[in-house]
Amino acid sequence: MNKLRNSQLWQLILANARELLREPAVLFWGIGFPILMSIGLGAAFTKKKDVTVTIAVIGHNHLLHSQQDSVSVIRTFLLKNKAVLIIGKDGTISRELNVPDEKLGGTTYIFRELNWNTAMTMLKRGNLNLVIDENQGHLRYNFDPMNPDAQLIYLKFSKLMNDPDLIIRPSETEIQPLTVTGTRYIDFLIPGLVCMGVMMSCMWGVSYDIIEKRSKKLLRRMVATPMKRSNFLVALITVRISMNFVESGLLVLFAWLVFHITIQGSIPALLLFFISGNAAFAGIAVFLSCNTSKTEIGNGLINLVSMPMMVLSGIFFSYHNFPAWSIPAIQKFPLTMMADGVRSIFIEGAGFAEIIVPSVIMLTIGVIFFTAGLKIFKWH
Amino acid sequence: MMQEAVIQVRNVHKSFKTVHAVRGINLEILSGQFVALLGPNGAGKTTMVEMIEGIQKPDSGEILITGKQWKGHEKEFRRIIGLSLQETRFIDKLSVFETLRLFASFFSLGPQRCEEVMNLVGLEEKRQSYVVNLSGGQRQKLALGVALLNEPKILLLDEPTTGLDPQARREVWMILNKLKEASSTSLILTTHYMEEAEQLCDYIVIIDHGKILKEGTLKDLLGKSSADIEKKQEYHGPPRNLDELFIELTGRHLNE
């Protein structure tokens, strides 16, 4: 027991763990930040929120009661539905109509009386998407068909207008919103955040740490003792990967409690795959840090490697939005490989059979980069 | 009895891109001997010491430790050498004791030796303090403590007291003087301070521009030099201390 406690590997592991745990910022970026991100993005994209849309109504007479003689479809519609009349201090006239919807999220329509020019200006500024002008009971919808928001508003509103009973909750039976576990955005996001966390943690925790110790001349001081060089790296990587287990575990636990995400596939396969992914990034991190003693250069290198992967590897949105020719290349990035694999286990219920190939590839990537890095590693 | 030379440096040269940092230095350090490498900034002290430490490789010449080359004996030498670099920053968020413990483990030493060293360098009160919270002097003492962990046969200290106040400097000298009485450790230290060389070392090597200007015991140096200088300059009487000697040798002040 004493022998173990005095062993250099154990003392190196202890030193690294202490260094890590005594740095509050590290805990925040490692644990707090991913959770906050999952809350923010999860809340923004998972539950449909109520939306407010502004619709311009051209010309007079459509929003106010008084003009009995003229025919106005819009006025009839608004009055029948008891849309609230709002007259602004500056004389602007509008009516507000709220259409609640449990499944798709409610919509509040604000109808504003405008002249054509003002309406166009507001349209250009993106303040509204749909302009209606009515001529003797004939409605004309003006909107940009290339703008999906405008299309959506047009469809929703015209459906409402054509409904004989006017407000009934639309789509009570026809629309089945897909919020089943496994198909929500949060189900897509959490595995991605886990993988991104591993990548960032290896980059900063391994690469930056090595470069900083080199710049402090601490590496040089340590190798001027009988310390085994491999022990130094093994300790650093061991502590980092253990920390990644904790960080990812907490994130998944949180997502399970709050968003009820579940792991549909094999957990042992997930563990193996997770370790392979960690190995890949730890190897890359050692390679990145093998030669420079300038933290600024380290900073640049880390960003150079991690930024493109963060954007391209489908962490926040699917990389299938990128051009078809680029997808085979994107799929070869380690982060893509890891995110795809972790997702397939979380969402699609994958097991060893599906992940064994990418697992081996990632392990190999890790070993190759680690060995190459070690070959040219500058200790002094 | 012939004393054993623990360090032999033979005609060593070392250049960097544009600088010829060490130009043909010869040294021989005996067991138990304390040697000072004295010289101004850029003289080549650090380069020389780091070559002896096996951290840098000479371009030419030979360095022998206990009669053997670095090549093939690195493991063995690492066990008997203790050193402190000119600038090392230990891990900020480790305490004094934890830092000692970490380095002790590299020599397969346990906590007991760490306690001893902590007492030796007078850091008992700072046992739990993080390195980041230590004063400059306390850090130097910690670096010295780390160098002493393995009871080194050869101790190499690069400017161990630079930046310390006179009081702290004297404390370091006391630690080293005690070591001298108690063991047969050989010491090479580099310094800008004449007083340090005078107080601690039995042999003084003055270097500048990568060459040895003069070497010998304090007495030798102060006695002999007058003769050389007499020829060139007006005679002022023999230099009374190393400062004057240095000005006579180079026309410059050491601490400039």
Ligand SMILES: Nc1ncnc2c1ncn2[C@@H]1O[C@H](COP(=O)(O)OP(=O)(O)OP(=O)(O)O)[C@@H](O)[C@H]1O
């Ligand atoms: N890695 C290096 N690359 C380039 N030049 C170097 C390097 N190390 C030292 N030098 C140069 O070699 C010369 C000797 O440097 P060295 O550090 O040995 O001096 P020193 O006597 O220790 O000085 P100081 O008292 O300032 O510590 C200097 O001119 C220095 O600029």
Ligand SMILES: [Mg+2]
């Ligand atoms: Mg120096």
